[in-house]
Amino acid sequence: MPQNRKLLVTSALPYANGPIHIGHLVEYIQTDVWVRYQRLRGHSCTYVCADDTHGTPIMLKAEQEGVTPEALIGRVGQEHARDFADFAISFDYFGSTHCPENEKLAQDVYERSRRGGHITTRVVEQAFDPVKNLFLPDRFIKGTCPRCHSPDQYGDSCEVCGATYAPADLENPVSALSGVTPITKSSEHHFFRLADFASSLRAFTEAGSLQPEAANKLREWLDTGLTDWDISRDAPYFGFSIPGAPDKFFYVWLDAPIGYIATLWRLLNIRTGRALSLEQARAAWGEYEIHHFIGKDILYFHALFWPAMLEAAGLARPRAIHVHGFLTVNGKKMSKSRGTFITAREYLEHLPAEYLRYYLAAKLGSHIEDIDLNFDDFRARINADLVGKLVNIASRCAQLLTRFADGRLADQLPDMPLFHEFIAAGNAIGEHYERREYSRAVKLIMELADRANRYVDEARPWEMGRDPQKRMALRGICTQALNLFRILMAYLQPILPVTAARVATWLCAIDLTFESVHAPLVGHTIAPYEHLMRRIEDKDLAWIGAPANGASQARPKVAQAAAEEQAPAATTPASPTIGIADFSRVDLRVAAVVDAQLVEEADKLLRLTLDLGDGRPRIVFAGIRRAYDPQTLIGRHVICVANLAPRKMRFGVSEGMVLAAGDGQDIFLLGADAGARPGMQVR
Ligand SMILES: [Zn+2]
Incomplete structure (x- = not known):
């Protein structure tokens, strides 16, 4: 590979007669991850795309809506651009095949083919x-x-x-x-x-340009x-007319791929601030190492028609065409009647874009096989990988560092060999990105995340906060863990660009690249931790599988009756009266949550480590998992029954109880107003 490549990358042009859906996004996410990886490694990488705007279906759809085709493609073009931006697809330019540059190029390609x-x-x-x-x-x-x-x-x-x-x-x-x-x-x-x-x-x-x-x-x-x-x-046809042939138009598939060149041309006009000539645009196309990303359904057009047209017109051919398979949802073809025809916009109304980016990346390889989006697997994977492993490292250690060590990083790392192990893994991870083996890159990164969590678990920094003698050690451990986390975020940046940018700002690290993380982040004060990601809960996925037209509000009769029966039970009758002496026997204290973890094999419980101000952290198992993401609990104050007899549970001993309000459905933790300190009594 040359040291500095000049890449031009394209995704196939979406047709401008309907919305972007999650099936389309496989391609844009696959391409964008590759593009971002190339830029991260210092290569010049230009990424262009455009709406494909011509043909009979668009002409008829506009007629149906009572608008001109230009108005239709204008509106759809804006919707597409907004969807792509919200999925963090980093086009340098997103254009339209219905532009004068494309018309000139299409006629030029045709003329040269005719003369040949x-x-x-x-x-x-x-x-x-x-x-x-x-x-x-x-x-x-x-x-x-x-x-x-x-x-x-x-x-x-x-x-x-x-x-x-x-x-x-x-x-x-x-x-x-x-x-x-x-x-x-x-x-x-x-x-x-x-x-x-x-x-x-x-x-x-045979030139190795294809899988x-x-x-x-x-x-x-x-x-x-x-x-x-x-x-x-x-005619009538919405497209470009063929020179010298009255009432004849170019078939949409002729001018669509030429749109790649036209879009580059328009981008270069913007970059240079002047209007390039046709000759200059043709020459510019030849200066790039060109990579097309496409779906398997348009291989014939891109691997036969397109290279032949380019040759006929004396234009450079792509270096490579990367083909991917289709997306199925829950094992089946996307379908409106099954409620699995999900548009980009519908998805974004319920879930963060980066979750889909991560999930698809974790499944994408360099092969052409279809990939499946199974929403149970999706939830399990996001919750386990991103929330449970990755973000867990940062949230635990950052909050301990802020609480017990003024948020200041140590001046050196206590475990340099472990740090170098993480740095060394960058080569293999980079290779996987380069070869579009994203699932392998993700696997390596998650193995490192496991390793980082094991480091924290073994070092047990949460036990050190109360002992002034051990604060230096706590600072070192947290600094080590945050540096490991930072390396992982650099590796994940092509997939999670938005979170990576937030992490860079938060850690006061100017940039986050494969190279910049070689120098450990030490000696400065980091900003207070802000929540990075949340778990996916049942309610986040409840909308999937609902009929697309939204008409069916009819729940099955049985479920409805059951729901009505339950309703009056919401208020529990008051308990018998007690005296003040009875109440004062309960020792209630303000406690700070210093750590919160999921409990394997117990889907209702969280394992809380509480600070009651006495320097002895306590473990309390609380049945609040359904309502609370462990990440969000660390650092907050709760009310703890401090003199409850320890109770042996299957997962360990619970040394107290935290108070929560609830009606059997929802759970609300009790806390103390700002200013309360751990150990204060509640009377
Ligand atoms: Zn038949």
Whole structure:
């Protein structure tokens, strides 16, 4: 690898007729992680994308909404840009294929192909809707399957028996637009002679630019033989007109990938502050190491048509095309009726973007297999990895440091070998990012997080706060742990850029890179810890699987009756009267929570370490797990029954009880107002 690469990276262009959904996000997140990794390593990495805005579906959708296609793509473009920004997708520029630069380039590519003898024309017979006055794409013709005779099937394939066929083979075909029987009409079409490029496409296939599975697929296609590609469509069509061919337009798939170059062109105009010429834009394209990220469904377009077009136009080819599989949700294809067709916006209304970034990264490899988003697994993984392991290191140690050591880091680390072990792991983690083996990078990082937690568990800094003799040791242990945490956040920065930036600010560390963490962070005072991430609870996922139209409010009758029966039980009758002597037998104290941990195999309990001001930390098991994230408890004051006889439980001895209000459903911990100190009596 050259020391400083000049990379141009693209994700496939989303079609501007609908919202971004979580299936799309696999690609943008996969690309963005790679882009951020390259930038983190000091490479120049330009990331561009654009809305794909042309074609019959957009023209018809605009007509349906009673707006112009320009108005439709303008609105959708803004929605897409906002979704991508909220998922921290770091485009240098997000444009639109409907721009003058793209029109110039599309015509230029066409002209050069034509002059090279790679364009041919011939008359084609095609289905035509005489009411709408429109040639019908296959998807807009419906009829009865010629093989299994199922009614209401599309013009290209049967969803019942899986047969593929031409629209002309359908029985009783009708236009999906008007319902009338299409007529056959002939028209002259322009074709790109793909077979002219067969040998160079074969060389491209063997050049290592593709994953082995993708290269195999290409070999199959090349062996079968390449046919001419129909690149024209008749008016009315929303797109760019073909020069010298009245009422003919470029098929949307011709100008879509050219949009990569047009978007770069527009970005360079902005960067240089002047309008580059077509020649300058063409030359600029050739200066980059180009990487396309795409889904497996558009491999043919990107690995055959696109390199052939580039060659015909005398433009540089991509260095690599990276193909990914599809996303399934809970093991099945995303579906509106199952409530698993989840848009980016719906997801963001309920859950943080970085949770999806992390989950997908933890599953993504360099292969083309589909990946599954199982929401039970999603919750378990986020809660265990990000909250339970990663953030746990920081929240425990930062709060101890602030409380007992003025928040000031030690002047040196007590365990340099452990620190170097973490630094050394950076090479392997970086290699995995480079090869898009994110799941392997995540696995290594989480093994290190386990190691850091083990270090803290063994050192037990929470037992040292009350003893002034041990405060130096506490400071050292917390400094060590926070440095390990900082290294992990640098490694996770491509996946969790927002949290990484917050951590950098919080630790007063200017930047967080693979290299900057080589110098330990010592000797300065850190800002008070702020909560970084929260656990995913039942309620955060309750919306998934709800029908997409939101119409079904009808709960099953049985559940409804049960809920109504429960309602009156909310107020518990008052207990019998007692005297003041009875009350004063209970020794209630203000206590500070110095540590809070989940208890394995006990899903209701948290294991609290309490400071009652007597220098002897106490362990109390509290049944509040359902209502409280352990992270949020550390440092806060609770009220503890200090003279309760110790109780032996399956997980250890509980030396007291914390007070909480509750109605059997919700739980609310009691505390003391600001100024109260641990050990104060409650009377
Ligand atoms: Zn069929």
